[in-house]
Amino acid sequence: MNLPHFYPVFDSAAWVARAMPLGVKLVQLRIKDAPEDVLRDEITIALDLCRQHGAQLVVNDHWQLAIELGVDWLHLGQEDLDTADIPAIRRAGMKLGLSTHDHAELERALALAPDYIALGPVYPTILKKMKWTEQGLDRLTEWKARIGDIPLCAIGGMSVARAPGAFAAGADMVAAVTDITLNADPEARMREWLEVTA
Numbered sequence: 001m002n003l004p005h006f007y008p009v010f011d012s013a014a015w016v017a018r019a020m021p022l023g024v025k026l027v028q029l030r031i032k033d034a035p036e037d038v039l040r041d042e043i044t045i046a047l048d049l050c051r052q053h054g055a056q057l058v059v060n061d062h063w064q065l066a067i068e069l070g071v072d073w074l075h076l077g078q079e080d081l082d083t084a085d086i087p088a089i090r091r092a093g094m095k096l097g098l099s100t101h102d103h104a105e106l107e108r109a110l111a112l113a114p115d116y117i118a119l120g121p122v123y124p125t126i127l128k129k130m131k132w133t134e135q136g137l138d139r140l141t142e143w144k145a146r147i148g149d150i151p152l153c154a155i156g157g158m159s160v161a162r163a164p165g166a167f168a169a170g171a172d173m174v175a176a177v178t179d180i181t182l183n184a185d186p187e188a189r190m191r192e193w194l195e196v197t198a
């Protein structure tokens with residue numbers, strides 16, 4: 001499967017609106033802790049924006065809403081897998097990306113035949129508290145050898161400067177949050193990302 005190499009992750013449709021005119025073709029909407037009506041509105045707006053611009057929207061966590069709203073892609077972590085209805089997600093024709101952080105999680109993910117596998121945190125992240133320390137680039141190489149043709153996404157502390165190293169180590173895609181959202185000029189930063197991942 002040919003997925004774009006740049007995969008920004010945002011917490012609102014407003015960010016998706018900023019990314020679309022720049023030519024971003026794959027974006028994740030990752031909204032934690034919002035009421036269902038807000039989530040529904042945000043996903044609907046982001047989905048419309050992505051469709052207008054020929055981009056793919058990945059919804060994080062909220063698989064029931066993603067099915068209801070006709071989203072094509074879903075991202076789930078290991079805890080999400082404990083409660084998600086994978087057969088229902090597959091029946092809805094959705095493609096699935098899964099988080100992994102250790103070997104057991106990787107084997108669990110592979111058993112579900114995902115459409116991409118994410119490994120993180122490749123570098124330390126300031127976005128959220130995690131029990132895993134940085135995985136490092138060698139781990140990306142190890143993951144790629146194990147998963148073969150399944151696209152591998154590097155996440156956690158990724159930056160424009162770090163992206164080439166992740167690709168050289170075996171990543172097919174690089175996901176980033178704060179390198180964009182905390183930048184003084186997020187649009188310029190996204191353009192840099194598009195250049196380095198072209």
Ligand SMILES: Cc1ncc(COP(=O)(O)OP(=O)(O)O)c(N)n1
Nearest residue numbers: 060075076077078099118153155175
């Ligand atoms: C591309 C990508 N990789 C990993 C994650 C993390 O998912 P998860 O472990 O479920 O944690 P939350 O993002 O839900 O806090 C992701 N969202 N995207």
Ligand SMILES: Cc1nc(C(=O)O)sc1CCOP(=O)(O)O
Nearest residue numbers: 120121125127156157176177178
């Ligand atoms: C949401 C997320 N998941 C991770 C994982 O390792 O599963 S790391 C991460 C945060 C990514 O944000 P930033 O690019 O700002 O480090």
Ligand SMILES: [Mg+2]
Nearest residue numbers: 061076077080
């Ligand atoms: Mg999750």
